Amino acid sequence: MIEMIPVLPTGVVVHTDSLEDRALLQHYPLNSTAREFLTLIDGCRSLSSIAEQIAERYRQPREVVLKDLGQLSLELYHHGLLNWRETWHQRSTRWLLALRTRMLPAVYTWRSDPPLTTNTLLLLSWLYLEVWRAWLPVLSAGLLVAAVAGALLAVLPLLPLAYLALALCLTLSICLHEGGHLIVLRHYCGAGSGFFLRTGPLLRLIRPPLERPAAEIAVNAAGPLLPGSIGLLALIWHLLHPWPLDWLLIALFGVHLLQLLLPNPDLNNIVQALRSGHRGN
Structure with missing residues (x-):
C-alpha cells in the first residue's frame, strides 16, 4: 500500500x-x-x-x-x-498473485461524489456512467462468452446483440434504483449531499442521517419505485400489445418492487422510520 x-x-x-x-x-x-x-x-x-x-x-x-x-x-x-x-x-x-495462490484478490472501495446539483437528468447521466464503470469488467467478460457461444452455435450476430440489450437494461435498472435514492436525498438535503462507495460491481449510497421520518421513507422508497414503475408500465404494455422482449423489461425493472415486500435494507429503513414516526406522534 x-x-x-x-x-x-x-x-x-x-x-x-x-x-x-x-x-x-x-x-x-x-x-x-x-x-x-x-x-x-x-x-x-x-x-x-x-x-x-x-x-x-x-x-x-x-x-x-x-x-x-x-x-x-x-x-x-x-x-x-x-x-x-x-x-x-x-x-x-495483485491479480497475478491471486491467480497463483488461488485466492481472491483484495478489492478496494472507491468513493465517487456526484455533481453539486439537484438536476435529475445530470445526476442520472453521471450515475449511469458510474454504473458502467463498475460493471464494465464483468459485462465485458460476459460479452466475450456470448461472442464465443454465438460463433459455436452459428448465431453470432444474434446472441451478442441480445446480451448487449440485457446489459443495457441491467445497468439502467441499477442506475434508476440508486438514482431514485440520490434524487430524493438531494431534494431534502440539498446539492452535495451523499456519495457512492464502489466495491467491484457494487454501488452503495452513503448519506447523512435524516431527522424527519417522512424524508427517510421517501428516500428509501424512491429507489425501488423508480425502476419498478418502468416494470409495471412494461407489464401493462405487454397485456395490451404482447412482445417477447417485454419480459426482459418486466423482470429486470419490476424485480425492484420486491424490495418493498421482502426483507432488505430499504424496507428495514422504511419500517424503522414508520415506527419512529409513530412513537413521535
Whole structure:
C-alpha cells in the first residue's frame, strides 16, 4: 500500500484545522502533520513519496513517518475520506498473485461524489456512467462468452446483440434504483449531499442521517419505485400489445418492487422510520 497513490475525493475539503466532508455535513479535527499530509496529496504521488518529503522537512526517520501516515491514511480510507489508486503494474501484480495462490484478490472501495446539483437528468447521466464503470469488467467478460457461444452455435450476430440489450437494461435498472435514492436525498438535503462507495460491481449510497421520518421513507422508497414503475408500465404494455422482449423489461425493472415486500435494507429503513414516526406522534 505504501506505493499506492492516495487521492482525496471531490467532496472532501481540507481546511486549516479540520477536514470537511461536504456529502455527510461533518467536520473532523486535524493536527499539523495530518494537515500537511493531506495538502501534499495531488493524485499523482505515492504514499511513500509524500512520507519521504515530510521526513526530510522535519528531519525524522522515514520509517517512523511512513508508519504514522499509513495508520492515518487507513483510518481516513475506512471512513470514506480517502481513495487509493493503483498503477497498472500494481493491479496486474495483485491479480497475478491471486491467480497463483488461488485466492481472491483484495478489492478496494472507491468513493465517487456526484455533481453539486439537484438536476435529475445530470445526476442520472453521471450515475449511469458510474454504473458502467463498475460493471464494465464483468459485462465485458460476459460479452466475450456470448461472442464465443454465438460463433459455436452459428448465431453470432444474434446472441451478442441480445446480451448487449440485457446489459443495457441491467445497468439502467441499477442506475434508476440508486438514482431514485440520490434524487430524493438531494431534494431534502440539498446539492452535495451523499456519495457512492464502489466495491467491484457494487454501488452503495452513503448519506447523512435524516431527522424527519417522512424524508427517510421517501428516500428509501424512491429507489425501488423508480425502476419498478418502468416494470409495471412494461407489464401493462405487454397485456395490451404482447412482445417477447417485454419480459426482459418486466423482470429486470419490476424485480425492484420486491424490495418493498421482502426483507432488505430499504424496507428495514422504511419500517424503522414508520415506527419512529409513530412513537413521535
